Amino acid sequence: MFLGLHVILQVAALAFLWFHHHNSQPYVLVAVCIFTIDRLIFRMILKSKTLKADLSVLEDEETVMLSSNWQLLAPSGSKSLGFDVKHGWKPAEHIFLTVPALSHKHKVQAHPFTIASAAPTNSDSHAWLNFLIRAQDGFSRDLLRYAHSHSSVNVRVDGPYGSSHALEMLHDNDVAVIVAGGSGIAVAFPLVWSLLVATSREIDAEDNRHFIPRVSLIWVVHDKEHVDWIPRDRLDELRELGCKIMVPPPTRKAGRPDLPHLLNNAIHAWDNELVDPTIGVIVAGPVEMVTRIRVCMRAQGRPQERDIDECTDMSRKRATTDMGTSVSL
Template sequence: MTSGWLPSGTGGKDESREYLERLIYYILHGRVVASWFNYVILATIVVFSVIHWRQKFRDAQRRRILAKPTGNAPGVNICRSSKHRKLLSDDGSGDDIPSSSSSSTLVGKTDDTDVERQPLLGHRTATNPASRIYWSRLSRKLRAWLMYQPRPLPIVNRHLPANGITLFVLGYISVNIFLHLYDGSLLPKYAFPFADRAGYIFIVNLPLLYLLAAKNQPIKFLTGYSYEALNIFHRRVGEWMCFEAVVHSVGMVLDNIFFEVEWLRVGNFWDFFFHPLVLLGIGAFVSYELLFLTSLGSFRQRWYELFLASHVTLQIAALVFCYLHFWTARPYVLASLVIFVADRLVWRLVLKSATIQADLQILEDGKTFLLSADWNVPQVRRRWYQQLFGQSIVHGWRPMDHVFITVPSLGRTHALQAHPFTIASAAPGSGSQEQTTHAWLSLLIRAHDGFTGDLLRHARLNSTVTVRVDGPYGSADALEMLLASDTAVLVAGGSGIAVVFPMVWDLVHTHGHISKGRHIHLLWVIHSRSHRSWMPQERLDELSSAGVHVTIPEPTVEVGRPDVGGYVGELSCSALQADTEIGVVVSGPDALNRAARNACASAVGQGAKVNLRVEKFGW
């Protein structure tokens, strides 16, 4: 079969035949090895699913225990630190971090002990073996290190994620490198199979890229991580794929120019370059590299509308080019297309889309406004697919959910754009019977250039607007974590109050029977006094009356940043002394998130039982 391709001469034929056999082996075996990636991803999802559902079951058990009327939580003496900045409580009076005498519980302080939490045989007095102490200490230090977030990189000022996320991303990259190099050859004469495997590594990652980008996907149900939490991994997968695309393209060009053996060469370089197969590959390469460039943070922040439009059009073009480029890519392209179409068309435009008439109210600072609407929640029984995939915003939402809004009346430029906003109002079902049958939707919007700026200008001339709403989306993981904690701490920076307020409201009004006797703390850091208008004072007063310790420091523009790390650290120290669990949810700018995260990491390293969820700004 191959004799016509081989050079003349017996010895040359033997050597060439051996080379050709090795070449074919590296190509075909490389594709098999690259396909192992699917099993690695499946195993990873299974592991995280087991961890998530095990924790979910444990949290459910703790919620049942905490819901039993066994008396109030014991008072706690919080270890003091002179390093933290003095904070102002909501009523404006000077107040340090609340201690047992000043911190609020929903029913007050008592010395009763919760019998449900005591061991049946009492506390053991025997000293643990040295090995057990060692492994316990090592486990704490490891968990603290994984939770810790390093400082931003100097000069470029690039923010780094927590060590645990960085380690996971490095693990993902290591798996890809291993699959790229395993049982292959780095010799120049085998540059073609090396470049071919790079292309195959790219293509086996394609469904994962689209799965992580989808708003409606099974990973949320299996692992508890919602779209916004998985977004950082979506970006890293895309960046790695673009790197592999470069290796594939450059490798093919170098092989054709320098390394391809003469007796396998067909035509010159330009014949190779203008081959339909290569032109389709160039189309796919350019599409995905443009996707990468337009997805960079600097580009998204400056030209968000262009980012949205290009992301859709370039994805469609790239999938078409990949499908036509080579037949081995087609199963992965079709899988990615199914994910893309199902998410964009079936769920987002059919099942989760609704059009509402909303009111617009410009707030005190003149740059922030509320988009609000209310309606009666339909009291109908949900069908099985609605329970599985969710319904539109008309049927309600949960705390921490977000929606994507489109305002066609702003012009054709915005008619096809959808912009994300966290729902700042309490979810239907939080509180009175009236609230279970009526929905009040509020979106807190800070005006910038582009869509939000145009919507603000519209609000100055009009008090109402027609809005198409896609959603809600989100995860109840953070709320369930707080419900299973003895102390709940919610920290918001600026407009991050839109994330944490619905949660603390839900803790008090919907789950008051579970929260009874526990400490709930809300810290809201604002930049200027005008930002206080973002949250109605009567709502904060209701939380305080219900037993939530609300703390609002002086505006940072006047006194600088408060010691958020000290605030969280001392509450964590309190939990350590009481041997209770503390749940922390933080939402704000990167600096605030990092301060709270690292305070939790320090407490974990000392042995505190701290669970943390960080809701980062940005999409």
């Protein structure tokens, strides 16, 4: 309704300008051309692909795992104009998802979702694409109903889109702390995975710091079943790679966790290895969690904030907020 109303108002505004202000006609024509090129050529032809995806309803009965895999068409680092998901994607990027089989109205709807699986590297020849879709209402609820009776579906994906700012900020620091709330793990997991499996960097001899940061992951879940959103073997593999993973008891039974205590442990987990490290923090969760983490960081010796980034966790119908804060302690 919200999007549809805006589209109608935009069309009405352009029509008003065209018929009532003749001097504006060239500008209206340019605007229509730009929109048409973006939607029809760039997004629907160059950036869109149709995939067959597997559907599975996870243990909590409110989350759908939509997954697909294929042989990569080109190195994932391709920068060509026609770059689409078949060539790969980067951590924390999102895709606009269309599932025509749900109903006639869903044929013309595209919904953004964060890619929850690890991004393929330049050395990979195969890609595994996963989405964690929490059922709220509308599209996500219809998809959940469909998944109860179907194991696969054809989907149209438009993307990927997004920024590498968060990953670059974490790479620039000695210690990376990623905090995820619920389905914010769809943002956090690909970032953690990329940080830990990236090619080893040289040690800076001058200050004895690794370019790859030490990584801590804090994941706050509402129900114990939500931990299964990420396969246990993947979490174990992250631990083997050196990640310190903290998953407090589910909030449904234990209430909100002591975030200041968890964050303090995550920040100081490497004190025996590093002297005066720089800390990069990314939060993928509800606005309340972002605010609490910001307050905690300011309480850690009143650090100077160097970098702030806001993006969106699109694994749910109701979007949450991510924040990246890079600080020196």
